[in-house]
Amino acid sequence: MKPAPLLVYSVLRLLAFLVPLAIMWFFFPIFRELWWLAAIFAALIGMSISMLFLRAPLTDASARLHQRRESRGSSAQADADAEDQAIDGGSAA
Numbered sequence: 001m002k003p004a005p006l007l008v009y010s011v012l013r014l015l016a017f018l019v020p021l022a023i024m025w026f027f028f029p030i031f032r033e034l035w036w037l038a039a040i041f042a043a044l045i046g047m048s049i050s051m052l053f054l055r056a057p058l059t060d061a062s063a064r065l066h067q068r069r070e071s072r073g074s075s076a077q078a079d080a081d082a083e084d085q086a087i088d089g090g091s092a093a
Contacts, residue, residue, distance in 0.1 A: 005060035012054055017046035 021042035024031040031038035050058075 005057060005064045009054065009057040009061040012057055013046065013050055016049040016054070017042050020045040020049075 021038060024038045024041060025035075028038075031041075
């Protein structure tokens with residue numbers, strides 16, 4: 001069973017933030033006191049990593065979301081067409 005692409009992308013994005021944050025906290029003592037600065041740097045590093053290396057998981061997640069939205073839209077349109085047909089048929093009789 002293949003995991004959901006959105007879950008994979010979300011976990012990889014979290015790791016791209018948490019790993020640099022942990023490295024800065026454990027190996028650079030100044031970041032233990034300036035935790036907010038470590039969080040900012042980790043966010044910037046995570047954003048850079050995701051832009052460079054997570055393009056394929058982002059594309060998969062986006063395609064999956066697009067497919068789900070399209071399938072919902074077609075069923076909603078089919079329901080609307082059935083309602084229109086029932087209303088038109090009811091008024092003609």
